Amino acid sequence: MDTDVEKSIRQAVMAWVGQRAEANGGFLRREELLSFRHRNEKLPIIDYSRGIRNPRDFGSTLSIVSAADGPYDDTESDDGLLHYAYRKGDPWSGDNRKLRNAMTTGMPLILFRKEIANIYTPIFPVYVVDDEPDNRQFLIALDEAFRFIQDPAHLSAPQREYSLRLAKQRLHQPAFRTRVLVAYETRCAICELKHGALLDAAHIVPDGHELGAPTVNNGLSLCKIHHAAYDQNMLGITPDYEVQIDGDLLREIDGPMLKHGLQEMHGRRLSLPRRRLDRPHQEHLAWRFEHFRARPHANH
Incomplete structure (x- = not known):
């Protein structure tokens, strides 16, 4: 040829x-x-x-x-x-x-x-x-x-x-x-959005930290808005897999994205991988949740 x-x-x-x-x-x-x-x-x-x-x-x-x-x-x-x-x-x-x-x-x-x-x-x-x-x-x-x-x-x-x-x-x-995306069957663990192009693999303990290994149990499949909110500690996840939204955001009045995309996720349970080994490490979630709680005016 x-x-x-x-x-x-x-x-x-x-x-x-x-x-x-x-x-x-x-x-x-x-x-x-x-x-x-x-x-x-x-x-x-x-x-x-x-x-x-x-x-x-x-x-x-x-x-x-x-x-x-x-x-x-x-x-x-x-x-x-x-x-x-x-x-x-x-x-x-x-x-x-x-x-x-x-x-x-x-x-x-x-x-x-x-x-x-x-x-x-x-x-x-x-x-x-x-x-x-x-x-x-x-x-x-x-x-x-x-x-x-x-x-x-x-x-x-x-x-x-x-x-x-x-x-x-x-x-x-x-x-x-x-x-991470395969473990979560290509869906957001919070809102269950299933479009792969709109999903990220978010680290629980950040990459670069000594505990931040690139393993599935240190990752979450999140849509881009929930990934950004998680990285900014506007959204937290408890060690028992419950989503919490920052208190200021819960009180804020804005458009439908805030209402439906974030505020309505408060109290929601994560959709977890089928395999237990792939599920988020609870000690890692606890470590990260403390950073969320430490955010000024966070909902405690």
Whole structure:
């Protein structure tokens, strides 16, 4: 296939993945990815059984899957890069050849994080920036700029800091959102709004605090207004899952959004995940609720 044609198809695939992910709440389902069609021709975006997708007519890999429980030793290290192990077989042919070609041509790939069965968080574009035959692995970066670094395997301190910050923003935060929204069945835990594009994964204990781990039981699936109100301590949640609204807001008279969106949520119980392990950690809720209570004029 002509390189320009392949690039055009790749751009169309990425545009569609981005649109679907946004509509779903940041993720795609396996059946969506396998049933994609380009100009009425079927073009699966992931492989049916392997962690790499190399369409027959493509010169370079289209997508790779990183799974915590997969058969390959694909790891994120302390440099913020994905260390993607060679696929089985001859290291100079097949899947490995197309990955190597992506490095040579600079073709962007889609990285799918699979942390839940049949649910994939897309991160794109990503780039193959180095080949390490001795370690039988490729290095995958989240920014095209790493293609032009002389030695990606040995980043300078500023480069490493940037890479790690990028990994947090583009890998870990989207993966956290996926896990939380899936646990809550893509609905707001307070008002039960079910539009994924309008939902966030809110931390109970903030990210950056020593207790603020990006785990589902430190997260809440909230619509954007309730997430903002929670972050501003205008809305609190007790350790036994009851919503409370700030006293000043309860007394305020304004339009329908205040009345129906916030005031009527006072005293409401959270809609919880089915799995007990995914439910909000009550000690974390208690810690956060004290911050809500400490807000001046909060309803005590």
